[in-house]
Amino acid sequence: MSLVRSAGLQKFRQCVEGLGGDADVYARRAGLPVEALDADELLVEDTALAAVMEIAAADLGCPDLGLRVGETQDFAMLGPLSVAMQHSPSVADALECTSRYMFVHARDFGVSVMDAPDGEHGVVGLRYSFGAGVRPLPQATDMTMLFFHRAVTFLLGGRYGLRSVDLPHQPVAPRSRYEDAFGARVRFGRGSALLRVPSSLLARPLDGVDDTVRRIALAFLSQQPREAGPVVTAKVRAVLDQSLGTGSTDLADVARLLAVHPRTLQRQLAAEGESYASVLDVVRRTRARTYLMTTDMPLAQVSDLLGFAGQAVLSRCAKRWWGRTPTELRREAR
Template sequence: MSLVRSAGLQKFRQVVEGLGGDANAYARKAGLPDGALDTDELLVEDTALAAVLEIAAADLGCPDLGLRVAEAQDFGMLGPLAVAIQHSASVADALECTSRYLFVHARDLSVSLVDDPDGARGVVGLRYSFGAGVRPLPQATDMTTLFVHRAVMFLVGGDYGLRSVDLPHQPVAARTRYEDAFGARVRFGRDSALLRVPSSLLSRPLDGVDETLRRLALAFLSRHSPEAGPVVAAKVRAVLDQSLGTGSTDLVDVARVLAVHPRTLQRQLAAEGESFASILEGVRRARARTYLTTTDMPLAQVSNLVGFAEQAVLTRCARRWWGRTPTALRREARVRG
């Protein structure tokens, strides 16, 4: 089990309710947390995400549900990663960026280039992997693979010469439905989910690149990457940043996300000169400052979003962090603005 951002369920509610289904009931049955269908920022179990698609598809008698959801999804659901990808110089740069920073979106997902399984000259494989030993359910595989295909089309502005598609399961919808969705031949029961694309695609430049936007997005992603400074501390910081205000920030739960024992996690952080408490405080401090200086939301709401049970706790922390009250910090920011 791994965790992914609930952005992966973007448009699920819209598609399901358009078919007459009860999206909330399916979410509860799959064990998804409240709000998972209506926000992009919750961390949810990948098994629950896959399960809700299977549950809904079966109840609605809609075997192509995963394909339908992917067709409705927006490339922007990847957040800052989408910005960095879109403003890369070429398709190869975009793929490198995706491979490096997909951790921010989902820890065990990866996109990589591999040799063409057919050995065809001038063709490479764009493989979407779900983690070692994981054989994902058909609806989630259909949804994510089609999303990758549509993302490439979005980047290059249309057709890119897709040769064929490999899927690791047998078809759950009509074969023609798959081929209509991908616009290419689809092969089933293969080793992995993979798009066979022309190798020349990699050098294709992207249009409308804004280097400033790319640098800003990469700066954000770098702060949350396991390669940014001490490895374990960066992973903890990334999980806390995504969980703050929407999920648990307890040591035990963060350790579970990272698949380590809590005591082991504490020892690893200590070896890097860090502590769980100091990382959590740093994430809270940065988030609180952003809310206080860039929004008008009530202080009680700010307190809740940074994980404090009472507004008084925010006030005490603000005095310790910045030597002033939250209200005074907000006032100073407005004067400077």
């Protein structure tokens, strides 16, 4: 099991609902937090992401679901990594950047260049690896590889000489559907997932490069930790970030969204050295500071948005958090 950013599910809800399906139901069946369908930064298990794709495809009778999702995803979902790639001097530099910082989006996955796949001179393989011991499932693989192909197309402003595509699984949709999506021959049951391209492509320069923008994006990426933090704590915090002020922050409701029993969730948090109350307190403190220091929102409204019973509770918490009243904190900020 590895962790991936929920941005990888971009457009999944849109595609599923366009086919008449219920994306939330599929997420719960896959053990995936429902919030992951609408948030980019939530860390989720790669197995859950792959499972939700397979469950939805089977239930909807849509064998090309992965291709449909991959066709609609936006290159910008890679965030700062997409910026660094777009402003790299050449294709080779963009791939090197992707290889170095892919962990920001998928901890154990990666991109690399294979020399002369099948021993063919003048051809290289742009290989997407799924991590040691991972058995890639067809729908998620189709989605990922089509997004990879479209990302290269975007970087180069159009067709780039794709010779063929290798996929590790047998076709789950008609072969013609795959070849229409990729615009090239697709080979199945191969040892790796890769795009076979002319080796000369690597030296091709990219247009519109801004070195200053690239340096800023790389500086941000270089500060990202390679090891994931507490997984369950991150999931709970992401749900609370979405729910605070708009939905329920009760333990039972959050546990339901995460598809676990409340007691199980409490045990998982305890194993990471946290409690539900402590995570909620941190989310409220962060949100309270933002409201108090950057807005003129009345204190009663701030209290309501934080889910407090009254303004007096906000005042007590502010004293505990910062040793100041909300009014004093706001005055100091100004």
